[in-house]
Amino acid sequence: GESVGLHLPTLSVQEGDNSIINCAYSNSASDYFIWYKQESGKGPQFIIDIRSNMDKRQGQRVTVLLNKTVKHLSLQIAATQPGDSAVYFCAVSTGNQFYFGTGTSLTVIP
Amino acid sequence: SAVISQKPSRDICQRGTSLTIQCQVDSQVTMMFWYRQQPGQSLTLIATANQGSEATYESGFVIDKFPISRPNLTFSTLTVSNMSPEDSSIYLCSGGQVAGETQYFGPGTRLLVL
Numbered sequence: 240g241e242s243v244g245l246h247l248p249t250l251s252v253q254e255g256d257n258s259i260i261n262c263a264y265s266n267s268a269s270d271y272f273i274w275y276k277q278e279s280g281k282g283p284q285f286i287i288d289i290r291s292n293m294d295k296r297q298g299q300r301v302t303v304l305l306n307k308t309v310k311h312l313s314l315q316i317a318a319t320q321p322g323d324s325a326v327y328f329c330a331v332s333t334g335n336q337f338y339f340g341t342g343t344s345l346t347v348i349p
Numbered sequence: 350s351a352v353i354s355q356k357p358s359r360d361i362c363q364r365g366t367s368l369t370i371q372c373q374v375d376s377q378v379t380m381m382f383w384y385r386q387q388p389g390q391s392l393t394l395i396a397t398a399n400q401g402s403e404a405t406y407e408s409g410f411v412i413d414k415f416p417i418s419r420p421n422l423t424f425s426t427l428t429v430s431n432m433s434p435e436d437s438s439i440y441l442c443s444g445g446q447v448a449g450e451t452q453y454f455g456p457g458t459r460l461l462v463l
Contacts, residue, residue, distance in 0.1 A: 271449060273452075281457070282455050283392070285350070285451060332450070334448070334449045335448050336394065339391045340391060341390065341391045342389075342390075
């Protein structure tokens with residue numbers, strides 16, 4: 240199986256600052272990782288993914304870092320905007336099934 | 350990517366009744382899943398919807414309570430049977446091509462059981 244946890248249930252950042260959301264997992268065999276964004280009243284939305292053969296992947300204003308040694312995953316959001324306010328989940332795959340973290344609620348302060 | 354829709358988006362039901370939730374994908378997907386999400390909580394997998402055969406249920410979920418159909422590669426239904434207030438939750442379906450690979454989610458069905 241797999242156990243997935245986020246370090247902080249809530250995070251508040253000033254608009255324009257960078258945000259970092261962290262996730263820890265337990266199974267060293269986990270090989271695929273996704274970050275989802277869930278806005279209020281909506282389903283989870285795919286943001287970015289990374290495979291275990293990489294340690295960094297960048298998208299538009301987002302970067303995912305993977306540290307397999309300590310089984311840690313982070314999502315960095317550059318120049319955070321009010322529209323980034325949401326709950327962010329990491330999802331960890333062992334190959335057959337995804338395990339979801341409990342979510343970090345990001346609030347952007349104008 | 351896949352665009353997934355669900356019906357109804359929300360409902361208020363009386364205990365003892367049943368509700369069927371529909372999930373429609375805009376393209377064929379190999380895998381479809383049903384999740385439950387309690388307010389402020391993470392996602393819990395209910396079952397994998399298998400086309401043409403019985404769904405595969407996770408521990409704690411049974412077919413009599415959550416019957417699932419998947420007649421083709423773009424559509425699935427989840428029924429919440431004999432509902433009680435404890436079934437009040439958000440029910441999400443997701444779709445993907447390969448188990449353990451990228452899943453795309455529907456908007457969810459918000460269920461309140463009185």
